[in-house]
Amino acid sequence: MDTATRPDAPSPEAADGLVLDRFLPYRLAVLANTVSRAIARLYADRFGITIPEWRVLAILGDSGPATSTEIRDRSAMDKVQVSRAIQRLLAARLVSRRTDPADRRRATIAMSPEGAAVYREVVPLARSREAILLDGFTADERRTLDRLLDRLGERAGALAGPDDGRGGDVD
Template sequence: MAVKAQKMNADVSLVLEDFIPYRLSVLSNRISARIAELYQAEFDLSVTEWRIIAVLGHFHALSANEVAARTAMDKVTVSRTVARLLERKLLKRRIDPVDRRKSVLDLSASGARMHARVAPLALQLEARLLSGFNAREHETLEALFDKLEVGLESLP
Protein backbone atom coordinates (compact mmCIF):
# COMPACT_ATOMS: atom_id res chain seq x y z
CA MET A 1 0.00 0.00 0.00
CA ALA A 2 2.86 2.42 0.82
CA VAL A 3 4.43 1.73 -2.57
CA LYS A 4 1.14 2.56 -4.30
CA ALA A 5 0.86 5.84 -2.33
CA GLN A 6 4.45 6.75 -3.23
CA LYS A 7 3.81 6.02 -6.92
CA MET A 8 0.61 8.05 -6.84
CA ASN A 9 2.41 11.00 -5.21
CA ALA A 10 5.19 10.81 -7.80
CA ASP A 11 2.60 11.22 -10.57
CA VAL A 12 1.09 14.33 -8.99
CA SER A 13 2.81 17.57 -9.81
CA LEU A 14 2.17 20.86 -8.13
CA VAL A 15 1.83 23.65 -10.66
CA LEU A 16 2.27 26.75 -8.52
CA GLU A 17 0.61 29.05 -11.02
CA ASP A 18 -2.58 26.96 -10.65
CA PHE A 19 -2.35 26.43 -6.87
CA ILE A 20 -4.94 28.74 -5.29
CA PRO A 21 -3.15 29.29 -1.94
CA TYR A 22 0.02 30.28 -3.81
CA ARG A 23 -1.86 32.60 -6.16
CA LEU A 24 -3.73 34.28 -3.29
CA SER A 25 -0.50 34.76 -1.35
CA VAL A 26 1.40 36.24 -4.28
CA LEU A 27 -1.49 38.51 -5.25
CA SER A 28 -1.94 39.67 -1.66
CA ASN A 29 1.78 40.39 -1.35
CA ARG A 30 1.82 42.33 -4.62
CA ILE A 31 -1.23 44.40 -3.65
CA SER A 32 0.18 45.06 -0.17
CA ALA A 33 3.56 46.10 -1.56
CA ARG A 34 1.95 48.52 -4.01
CA ILE A 35 -0.29 50.02 -1.35
CA ALA A 36 2.64 50.18 1.08
CA GLU A 37 4.49 52.47 -1.32
CA LEU A 38 1.55 54.88 -1.31
CA TYR A 39 0.98 54.77 2.47
CA GLN A 40 4.69 55.30 3.07
CA ALA A 41 4.95 58.22 0.66
CA GLU A 42 1.71 59.94 1.73
CA PHE A 43 1.54 59.20 5.46
CA ASP A 44 4.86 57.66 6.52
CA LEU A 45 3.01 54.45 7.43
CA SER A 46 3.88 50.84 6.74
CA VAL A 47 1.15 48.40 5.74
CA THR A 48 1.32 46.75 9.17
CA GLU A 49 0.97 50.14 10.87
CA TRP A 50 -2.06 50.95 8.73
CA ARG A 51 -3.65 47.54 9.41
CA ILE A 52 -3.44 48.11 13.15
CA ILE A 53 -4.75 51.67 12.84
CA ALA A 54 -7.60 50.44 10.61
CA VAL A 55 -8.56 47.63 13.02
CA LEU A 56 -8.50 49.93 16.05
CA GLY A 57 -10.35 52.61 14.10
CA HIS A 58 -13.13 50.11 13.47
CA PHE A 59 -13.23 47.93 16.60
CA HIS A 60 -11.61 50.17 19.27
CA ALA A 61 -10.15 49.08 22.62
CA LEU A 62 -8.48 45.77 21.77
CA SER A 63 -5.63 43.88 23.39
CA ALA A 64 -2.54 43.20 21.30
CA ASN A 65 -3.64 39.55 21.04
CA GLU A 66 -7.03 40.63 19.70
CA VAL A 67 -5.31 42.90 17.18
CA ALA A 68 -3.11 39.98 16.09
CA ALA A 69 -6.17 37.76 15.65
CA ARG A 70 -8.12 40.37 13.66
CA THR A 71 -5.18 41.18 11.35
CA ALA A 72 -3.83 37.61 11.01
CA MET A 73 -0.39 39.00 11.86
CA ASP A 74 1.94 37.20 14.22
CA LYS A 75 2.24 38.54 17.76
CA VAL A 76 5.88 39.63 17.35
CA THR A 77 5.01 41.77 14.32
CA VAL A 78 2.03 43.27 16.16
CA SER A 79 4.16 43.98 19.23
CA ARG A 80 6.88 45.74 17.24
CA THR A 81 4.37 47.70 15.19
CA VAL A 82 2.39 48.73 18.27
CA ALA A 83 5.63 49.94 19.88
CA ARG A 84 6.32 52.16 16.84
CA LEU A 85 2.76 53.50 16.84
CA LEU A 86 2.91 54.22 20.58
CA GLU A 87 6.22 56.02 20.07
CA ARG A 88 4.64 58.09 17.31
CA LYS A 89 1.71 58.77 19.65
CA LEU A 90 -0.79 57.33 17.16
CA LEU A 91 -1.96 54.79 19.75
CA LYS A 92 -2.64 54.92 23.45
CA ARG A 93 -2.44 52.04 25.91
CA ARG A 94 -4.32 51.64 29.16
CA ILE A 95 -4.81 48.88 31.71
CA ASP A 96 -8.04 46.91 31.28
CA PRO A 97 -10.23 47.83 34.26
CA VAL A 98 -11.78 44.32 34.29
CA ASP A 99 -8.52 42.35 33.96
CA ARG A 100 -5.64 44.45 35.28
CA ARG A 101 -3.12 41.99 33.79
CA LYS A 102 -4.21 42.98 30.29
CA SER A 103 -3.57 46.24 28.47
CA VAL A 104 -5.95 47.71 25.93
CA LEU A 105 -4.92 49.59 22.81
CA ASP A 106 -6.87 52.29 21.04
CA LEU A 107 -6.24 55.17 18.69
CA SER A 108 -5.03 58.40 20.23
CA ALA A 109 -6.50 61.67 18.99
CA SER A 110 -3.69 61.94 16.42
CA GLY A 111 -4.21 58.27 15.49
CA ALA A 112 -7.90 58.95 14.90
CA ARG A 113 -6.98 61.90 12.69
CA MET A 114 -4.53 59.67 10.77
CA HIS A 115 -7.26 57.06 10.33
CA ALA A 116 -9.62 59.73 9.00
CA ARG A 117 -6.97 60.82 6.48
CA VAL A 118 -5.92 57.34 5.30
CA ALA A 119 -9.31 55.60 5.16
CA PRO A 120 -10.56 57.57 2.12
CA LEU A 121 -7.35 56.75 0.24
CA ALA A 122 -7.71 53.06 1.18
CA LEU A 123 -11.25 53.08 -0.20
CA GLN A 124 -10.09 54.83 -3.39
CA LEU A 125 -7.35 52.23 -3.87
CA GLU A 126 -9.85 49.41 -3.39
CA ALA A 127 -12.19 51.04 -5.92
CA ARG A 128 -9.36 51.33 -8.46
CA LEU A 129 -8.32 47.74 -7.84
CA LEU A 130 -11.88 46.55 -8.46
CA SER A 131 -12.65 48.99 -11.29
CA GLY A 132 -12.57 46.19 -13.86
CA PHE A 133 -15.38 44.36 -12.06
CA ASN A 134 -19.06 44.93 -12.65
CA ALA A 135 -21.47 44.79 -9.70
CA ARG A 136 -22.27 41.12 -10.20
CA GLU A 137 -18.59 40.15 -10.42
CA HIS A 138 -17.90 42.11 -7.24
CA GLU A 139 -20.74 40.26 -5.46
CA THR A 140 -19.39 36.96 -6.78
CA LEU A 141 -15.91 37.80 -5.53
CA GLU A 142 -17.31 38.56 -2.06
CA ALA A 143 -19.24 35.26 -2.10
CA LEU A 144 -16.11 33.38 -3.15
CA PHE A 145 -14.14 34.96 -0.30
CA ASP A 146 -16.88 33.81 2.08
CA LYS A 147 -16.65 30.26 0.68
CA LEU A 148 -12.86 30.27 1.06
CA GLU A 149 -13.30 31.32 4.71
CA VAL A 150 -15.66 28.36 5.23
CA GLY A 151 -13.21 26.07 3.43
CA LEU A 152 -10.42 27.31 5.65
CA GLU A 153 -12.38 26.18 8.70
CA SER A 154 -12.40 22.62 7.33
CA LEU A 155 -8.59 22.41 7.17
CA PRO A 156 -6.79 20.53 9.93
Protein backbone atom coordinates in the same frame (compact mmCIF):
# COMPACT_ATOMS: atom_id res chain seq x y z
CA MET B 1 18.57 24.43 -20.04
CA ASP B 2 15.21 25.62 -18.74
CA THR B 3 13.71 23.25 -16.14
CA ALA B 4 10.45 23.17 -18.12
CA THR B 5 12.29 21.71 -21.13
CA ARG B 6 14.54 19.29 -19.21
CA PRO B 7 13.64 15.67 -19.94
CA ASP B 8 13.76 14.81 -16.20
CA ALA B 9 11.65 17.81 -15.13
CA PRO B 10 8.25 16.90 -13.66
CA SER B 11 5.31 17.60 -15.88
CA PRO B 12 3.12 20.48 -14.68
CA GLU B 13 0.20 18.11 -15.09
CA ALA B 14 1.78 15.43 -12.88
CA ALA B 15 -0.53 14.47 -10.03
CA ASP B 16 2.33 14.55 -7.53
CA GLY B 17 3.72 17.85 -8.77
CA LEU B 18 2.82 21.39 -7.88
CA VAL B 19 2.23 24.10 -10.44
CA LEU B 20 2.96 27.04 -8.16
CA ASP B 21 1.33 29.66 -10.36
CA ARG B 22 -1.93 27.67 -10.19
CA PHE B 23 -1.69 26.78 -6.46
CA LEU B 24 -4.44 28.78 -4.72
CA PRO B 25 -2.63 29.53 -1.41
CA TYR B 26 0.39 30.83 -3.32
CA ARG B 27 -1.76 32.93 -5.65
CA LEU B 28 -3.70 34.43 -2.74
CA ALA B 29 -0.49 35.27 -0.85
CA VAL B 30 1.09 36.94 -3.90
CA LEU B 31 -2.10 38.87 -4.64
CA ALA B 32 -2.46 40.03 -1.02
CA ASN B 33 1.18 41.15 -0.90
CA THR B 34 0.89 42.96 -4.24
CA VAL B 35 -2.25 44.83 -3.19
CA SER B 36 -0.82 45.65 0.25
CA ARG B 37 2.36 47.08 -1.28
CA ALA B 38 0.34 49.17 -3.75
CA ILE B 39 -1.71 50.69 -0.94
CA ALA B 40 1.34 51.00 1.34
CA ARG B 41 2.93 53.40 -1.14
CA LEU B 42 0.08 55.79 -0.33
CA TYR B 43 0.86 56.02 3.38
CA ALA B 44 4.42 54.81 3.98
CA ASP B 45 6.24 57.95 2.86
CA ARG B 46 3.55 60.40 3.92
CA PHE B 47 2.92 59.02 7.42
CA GLY B 48 5.95 56.80 8.04
CA ILE B 49 3.88 53.73 8.85
CA THR B 50 4.35 50.15 7.69
CA ILE B 51 1.80 47.64 6.42
CA PRO B 52 1.43 45.95 9.85
CA GLU B 53 1.04 49.36 11.51
CA TRP B 54 -1.66 50.35 9.02
CA ARG B 55 -3.45 47.06 9.64
CA VAL B 56 -3.52 47.79 13.37
CA LEU B 57 -4.88 51.29 12.74
CA ALA B 58 -7.44 49.95 10.28
CA ILE B 59 -8.69 47.39 12.80
CA LEU B 60 -8.93 50.02 15.54
CA GLY B 61 -10.68 52.39 13.13
CA ASP B 62 -13.17 49.71 12.17
CA SER B 63 -13.84 48.16 15.57
CA GLY B 64 -12.59 50.55 18.21
CA PRO B 65 -10.19 49.70 21.05
CA ALA B 66 -8.91 46.11 21.09
CA THR B 67 -6.40 43.86 22.79
CA SER B 68 -3.33 42.67 20.91
CA THR B 69 -4.89 39.19 20.77
CA GLU B 70 -8.02 40.61 19.13
CA ILE B 71 -5.87 42.55 16.68
CA ARG B 72 -3.82 39.43 15.93
CA ASP B 73 -6.95 37.37 15.34
CA ARG B 74 -8.50 39.96 13.01
CA SER B 75 -5.32 40.64 11.05
CA ALA B 76 -3.90 37.10 10.78
CA MET B 77 -0.51 38.62 11.63
CA ASP B 78 1.67 36.75 14.07
CA LYS B 79 2.19 37.81 17.67
CA VAL B 80 5.60 39.41 17.01
CA GLN B 81 4.34 41.48 14.05
CA VAL B 82 1.41 42.79 16.09
CA SER B 83 3.60 43.55 19.10
CA ARG B 84 6.19 45.42 17.02
CA ALA B 85 3.52 47.36 15.14
CA ILE B 86 1.85 48.40 18.39
CA GLN B 87 5.21 49.44 19.90
CA ARG B 88 6.03 51.61 16.88
CA LEU B 89 2.53 53.13 16.89
CA LEU B 90 2.87 53.86 20.62
CA ALA B 91 6.25 55.53 20.02
CA ALA B 92 4.71 57.61 17.22
CA ARG B 93 1.78 58.48 19.52
CA LEU B 94 -0.73 57.11 17.01
CA VAL B 95 -2.18 54.71 19.59
CA SER B 96 -2.40 54.51 23.36
CA ARG B 97 -2.38 51.54 25.71
CA ARG B 98 -4.58 51.18 28.78
CA THR B 99 -3.84 48.40 31.25
CA ASP B 100 -6.87 46.66 32.72
CA PRO B 101 -6.81 47.42 36.47
CA ALA B 102 -8.52 44.10 37.22
CA ASP B 103 -5.99 42.08 35.20
CA ARG B 104 -2.66 43.86 34.72
CA ARG B 105 -1.63 41.32 32.06
CA ARG B 106 -4.41 42.60 29.79
CA ALA B 107 -4.10 45.87 27.87
CA THR B 108 -6.39 47.62 25.45
CA ILE B 109 -5.00 49.51 22.47
CA ALA B 110 -6.89 52.55 21.20
CA MET B 111 -6.27 55.08 18.47
CA SER B 112 -5.04 58.45 19.67
CA PRO B 113 -6.38 61.66 18.11
CA GLU B 114 -3.22 61.73 15.94
CA GLY B 115 -3.82 58.12 14.87
CA ALA B 116 -7.45 58.90 14.07
CA ALA B 117 -6.30 61.80 11.88
CA VAL B 118 -3.93 59.49 9.96
CA TYR B 119 -6.70 56.90 9.64
CA ARG B 120 -9.13 59.49 8.25
CA GLU B 121 -6.56 60.53 5.63
CA VAL B 122 -5.54 57.02 4.59
CA VAL B 123 -9.03 55.48 4.30
CA PRO B 124 -10.10 57.47 1.21
CA LEU B 125 -6.74 56.71 -0.42
CA ALA B 126 -7.13 52.98 0.30
CA ARG B 127 -10.74 53.03 -0.92
CA SER B 128 -9.63 54.68 -4.16
CA ARG B 129 -7.15 51.84 -4.75
CA GLU B 130 -9.92 49.33 -4.01
CA ALA B 131 -12.11 51.08 -6.61
CA ILE B 132 -9.31 50.83 -9.18
CA LEU B 133 -8.89 47.12 -8.43
CA LEU B 134 -12.60 46.48 -8.87
CA ASP B 135 -13.04 48.71 -11.90
CA GLY B 136 -14.39 46.64 -14.76
CA PHE B 137 -16.13 44.15 -12.48
CA THR B 138 -19.92 44.20 -12.66
CA ALA B 139 -21.95 44.57 -9.47
CA ASP B 140 -22.85 40.88 -9.74
CA GLU B 141 -19.19 39.90 -10.13
CA ARG B 142 -18.31 41.98 -7.07
CA ARG B 143 -21.02 40.24 -5.01
CA THR B 144 -19.81 36.86 -6.25
CA LEU B 145 -16.21 37.72 -5.40
CA ASP B 146 -17.31 38.83 -1.94
CA ARG B 147 -19.21 35.57 -1.35
CA LEU B 148 -16.30 33.48 -2.60
CA LEU B 149 -13.80 35.31 -0.40
CA ASP B 150 -16.10 34.81 2.60
CA ARG B 151 -16.33 31.09 1.84
CA LEU B 152 -12.58 30.78 1.38
CA GLY B 153 -12.07 32.60 4.67
CA GLU B 154 -14.42 30.19 6.45
CA ARG B 155 -12.71 27.16 4.90
CA ALA B 156 -9.26 28.51 5.77
CA GLY B 157 -10.40 29.13 9.34
CA ALA B 158 -11.69 25.57 9.59
CA LEU B 159 -8.44 24.27 8.12
CA ALA B 160 -6.39 26.24 10.66
CA GLY B 161 -8.49 24.91 13.52
CA PRO B 162 -9.18 26.54 16.87
CA ASP B 163 -5.49 27.09 17.69
CA ASP B 164 -3.38 27.85 14.67
CA GLY B 165 -0.11 27.90 16.57
CA ARG B 166 0.06 31.62 17.26
CA GLY B 167 -0.40 30.98 20.96
CA GLY B 168 -3.11 32.03 23.31
CA ASP B 169 -1.19 34.22 25.73
CA VAL B 170 -2.95 36.92 27.67
CA ASP B 171 -2.31 40.46 26.39
